[in-house]
Amino acid sequence: MELLRPSLLLTVSLSLLQLVSAQTSTDSAEVDALNKLIDYWNLRSKINLTTIDPCTRNASWASENANPRVACDCTSNSCHITHLKIYALDIMGELPSELFMLRKLMDLNLGQNVLNGSIPAEIGQLSNMQYLSLGINNFTGRVPTELGNLTKLISLSFSSNNFFGPLPKELGKLTSLQQLYIDSSGVTGSIPQEFANLKSLRILWASDNLFTGKIPEFFGTLTELADLRLQGTLLEGPIPRSFRALNKLEDLRIGDLSAEDSTLDFLESQKSLSILSLRNCRVSGKIPDQLGTFAKLQLLDLSFNKLTGQIPTSLQDLSTLQYLYLGNNNLSGELPVNIIAPNLIALDVSYNPLSGNLPRNFAKGGLSMNVIGSSINANNLQDGKALGMMQCLHSNTKCSNKVPSSSFSIKCGGTQIASASGIEFDDDSKTLEAASFYTSSGNRWAVSNTGNFISNPNGPLYIAQTDSQITGTLDSELYKTARISPSSLRYYGLGLENGKYRIDLHFAEITMEDSLSWKGLGRRVFDVYIQGERVLRDLNIKKEAGGSKRALVKTFEANVTNTIIEIHFFWAGKGTCCIPFQGTYGPLVSAIHASQVSTGNGSSKGDKKHVGKIVGITVGCAAALVIISSVFYLWWTKDSSSHIRIFTDSPKQNLVR
Ligand SMILES: *[C@@H]1O[C@H](CO)[C@@H](O)[C@H](O)[C@H]1NC(C)=O
Ligand SMILES: *[C@@H]1O[C@H](CO)[C@@H](O)[C@H](O)[C@H]1NC(C)=O
Ligand SMILES: *[C@@H]1O[C@H](CO)[C@@H](O)[C@H](O)[C@H]1NC(C)=O
Ligand SMILES: *[C@@H]1O[C@H](CO)[C@@H](O)[C@H](O)[C@H]1NC(C)=O
Ligand SMILES: *[C@@H]1O[C@H](CO)[C@@H](O)[C@H](O)[C@H]1NC(C)=O
Numbered sequence: 320m321e322l323l324r325p326s327l328l329l330t331v332s333l334s335l336l337q338l339v340s341a342q343t344s345t346d347s348a349e350v351d352a353l354n355k356l357i358d359y360w361n362l363r364s365k366i367n368l369t370t371i372d373p374c375t376r377n378a379s380w381a382s383e384n385a386n387p388r389v390a391c392d393c394t395s396n397s398c399h400i401t402h403l404k405i406y407a408l409d410i411m412g413e414l415p416s417e418l419f420m421l422r423k424l425m426d427l428n429l430g431q432n433v434l435n436g437s438i439p440a441e442i443g444q445l446s447n448m449q450y451l452s453l454g455i456n457n458f459t460g461r462v463p464t465e466l467g468n469l470t471k472l473i474s475l476s477f478s479s480n481n482f483f484g485p486l487p488k489e490l491g492k493l494t495s496l497q498q499l500y501i502d503s504s505g506v507t508g509s510i511p512q513e514f515a516n517l518k519s520l521r522i523l524w525a526s527d528n529l530f531t532g533k534i535p536e537f538f539g540t541l542t543e544l545a546d547l548r549l550q551g552t553l554l555e556g557p558i559p560r561s562f563r564a565l566n567k568l569e570d571l572r573i574g575d576l577s578a579e580d581s582t583l584d585f586l587e588s589q590k591s592l593s594i595l596s597l598r599n600c601r602v603s604g605k606i607p608d609q610l611g612t613f614a615k616l617q618l619l620d621l622s623f624n625k626l627t628g629q630i631p632t633s634l635q636d637l638s639t640l641q642y643l644y645l646g647n648n649n650l651s652g653e654l655p656v657n658i659i660a661p662n663l664i665a666l667d668v669s670y671n672p673l674s675g676n677l678p679r680n681f682a683k684g685g686l687s688m689n690v691i692g693s694s695i696n697a698n699n700l701q702d703g704k705a706l707g708m709m710q711c712l713h714s715n716t717k718c719s720n721k722v723p724s725s726s727f728s729i730k731c732g733g734t735q736i737a738s739a740s741g742i743e744f745d746d747d748s749k750t751l752e753a754a755s756f757y758t759s760s761g762n763r764w765a766v767s768n769t770g771n772f773i774s775n776p777n778g779p780l781y782i783a784q785t786d787s788q789i790t791g792t793l794d795s796e797l798y799k800t801a802r803i804s805p806s807s808l809r810y811y812g813l814g815l816e817n818g819k820y821r822i823d824l825h826f827a828e829i830t831m832e833d834s835l836s837w838k839g840l841g842r843r844v845f846d847v848y849i850q851g852e853r854v855l856r857d858l859n860i861k862k863e864a865g866g867s868k869r870a871l872v873k874t875f876e877a878n879v880t881n882t883i884i885e886i887h888f889f890w891a892g893k894g895t896c897c898i899p900f901q902g903t904y905g906p907l908v909s910a911i912h913a914s915q916v917s918t919g920n921g922s923s924k925g926d927k928k929h930v931g932k933i934v935g936i937t938v939g940c941a942a943a944l945v946i947i948s949s950v951f952y953l954w955w956t957k958d959s960s961s962h963i964r965i966f967t968d969s970p971k972q973n974l975v976r
């Protein structure tokens with residue numbers, strides 16, 4: 320499609336303009352500009368201005384829910400266009416200069432399109448602007464300093480774009496700003512000190528940007544903050560003590576901090592919190608008793624930290640709590656007896672040196688629980704509903720696999736299938752839950768998931784699927800389903816002969832599109848660990864495979880010294896959150912194949928048929944792969960009550976940084 324360049328939009332519909340302005344008092348320069356915008360963005364069939372004034376109150380495009388929408392203010396002698404919404408209609412091209420003729424605009428929503436180019440400095444002329452949304456587009460260039468001139472702004476969004484360079488310090492002039500959405504926008508560098516002036520700020524979404532430096536101390540002075548998201552940046556800890564003043568917080572998500580440790584000492588007065596996620600933040604020290612007074616908490620995620628001490632019994636007072644994630648810490652002692660509150664849906668205490676017995680009501684309906692990697696005595700489990708790992712824990716004969724195997728193959732999220740090269744991939748279509756663990760029949764392998772898609776509670780349950788063909792492979796079917804996870808997805812090969820293994824990880828992006836629509840603007844980014852070592856950092860399947868619905872195979876080597884292979888897919892807070900729908904982020908994997916290789920000449924012992932025919936094989940950083948086998952010690956003992964205990968000898972809290 321040939322689009323008009325902004326500079327060529329001059330003489331369109333001059334006679335039309337005269338007709339319209341003769342009938343009404345709408346500012347003729349604005350009508351003219353609007354007509355040109357409509358042509359430029361190809362919206363002529365959606366806003367038909369041929370016969371009537373754009374400010375006609377009962378026009379179809381004037382109603383509050385219309386899209387596109389044009390609305391005006393006619394209180395003075397002439398009408399002025401104050402509202403323009405062109406939302407999720409895939410308009411393409413740049414911001415033409417005619418847009419800046421609409422001087423009285425106070426609400427401009429161009430979100431979810433594929434607009435490109437940079438934001439012109441003239442944006443600073445729209446000084447009446449209160450609500451400006453440019454989020455989910457393909458804009459590039461620097462964020463213009465002139466945005467700082469729009470001092471009436473109440474809400475500003477330019478999230479999910481391809482900007483570069485720093486956040487302009489001029490944005491600190493926007494003292495009326497209540498909502499600022501800049502997540503995944505591409506900005507880098509430090510968060511300007513001038514943001515300390517944004518005293519009206521209630522919502523700040525800033526995740527997935529390459530911010531550097533420490534989390535600013537001044538955030539603690541933005542006391543109106545109710546919703547703060549800062550995951551997947553390069554920011555360094557600690558979380559400042561000043562955060563204790565943020566007593567209006569309802570949703571706090573900080574993640575993936577580096578450098579210094581944080582503590583939870585700042586959690587004192589945030590009693591309105593319903594979501595508190597401080598995942599992968601190097602948080603050390605104890606979980607404060609005080610948390611038990613945060614009576615509105617629904618989700619508490621303190622996983623992948625360095626917390627020590629006991630889980631405070633006060634947490635059992637959180638009657639509204641639904642999701643409790645404490646995995647991958649150094650928490651010891653026993654689980655509080657009443658930790659399973661009536662509303663609890665998921666409890667993950669995996670990978671902690673916890674001991675003792677399961678809480679009394681562990682078999683409560685609707686609860687999913689994960690205690691793997693702890694020393695919690697789980698031999699009294701009655702049914703698999705309460706805990707998927709029961710199967711293995713109950714019958715050590717199966718678990719210990721009398722005949723060790725030398726390979727395993729998993730069709731993640733799908734049913735059994737044979738590949739073109741003859742590998743049988745096992746069924747892995749079982750529905751997982753927010754803290755669940757499932758072992759395959761024959762206990763050849765297991766899978767565990769932690770986390771829930773907070774913004775999409777009714778979305779797909781940890782499985783993605785497509786009907787489309789997958790290219791770049793002979794095994795299209797292998798990629799039509801995948802496991803997905805909002806946090807942490809682990810696969811374990813069980814009962815393996817010790818030795819050297821080759822591991823093929825099969826990926827294809829099947830949720831994010833690569834169309835020319837805004838739906839093609841998403842980025843999924845995650846990390847992969849094998850035997851505790853990070854083998855892939857910031858994997859973006861779509862980018863590396865050269866598009867979505869294209870196969871990508873990554874091959875690694877691993878040493879097995881304790882009959883187990885652990886493959887961990889981990890979200891480190893990066894990538895877009897919500898393209899093409901809410902909760903589209905985190906790891907995705909289509910299939911896994913591992914087989915022993917005989918030392919010496921490298922031929923496959925596990926399955927001789929496998930010859931790596933699949934295109935696109937990348938042998939990933941084998942040199943950088945130093946498996947520290949002693950870190951993860953999965954120990955199976957037959958004891959008198961004939962159950963199996965699974966625990967780590969040293970918790971893996973240093974695994975993810
Ligand atoms: C716009 O409206 C006029 C008059 O109602 C009509 O004749 C014309 O076909 C319409 N144009 C489009 C593109 O819908
Ligand atoms: C708007 O309403 C007026 C009278 O209330 C009517 O004359 C006119 O035709 C309407 N216009 C449209 C586009 O519905
Ligand atoms: C914007 O996109 C259009 C087509 O969608 C393309 O022709 C144009 O070159 C792009 N402009 C920039 C600055 O990338
Ligand atoms: C708009 O912003 C620019 C850059 O921040 C500044 O130089 C200019 O004086 C401002 N203009 C107005 C009218 O405030
Ligand atoms: C875990 O906590 C214990 C004290 O409970 C401490 O001795 C140990 O060093 C901690 N481990 C790590 C890896 O921090």
Ligand SMILES: *[C@@H]1O[C@H](CO)[C@@H](O)[C@H](O)[C@H]1NC(C)=O
Pocket residue numbers: 433435457459834835836837839840
């Ligand atoms: C976004 O812009 C980039 C170039 O900057 C282009 O390669 C890509 O195709 C664009 N995406 C869409 C969905 O238009």
Ligand SMILES: *[C@@H]1O[C@H](CO)[C@@H](O)[C@H](O)[C@H]1NC(C)=O
Pocket residue numbers: 917920921922
């Ligand atoms: C590699 O080992 C296999 C069996 O283990 C053997 O058949 C083959 O000849 C060996 N190849 C080389 C190059 O040594």
Ligand SMILES: *[C@@H]1O[C@H](CO)[C@@H](O)[C@H](O)[C@H]1NC(C)=O
Pocket residue numbers: 819876877878941944945946
């Ligand atoms: C496996 O162990 C061998 C020898 O013990 C070592 O040379 C090799 O680097 C290890 N491979 C990996 C992937 O850690």
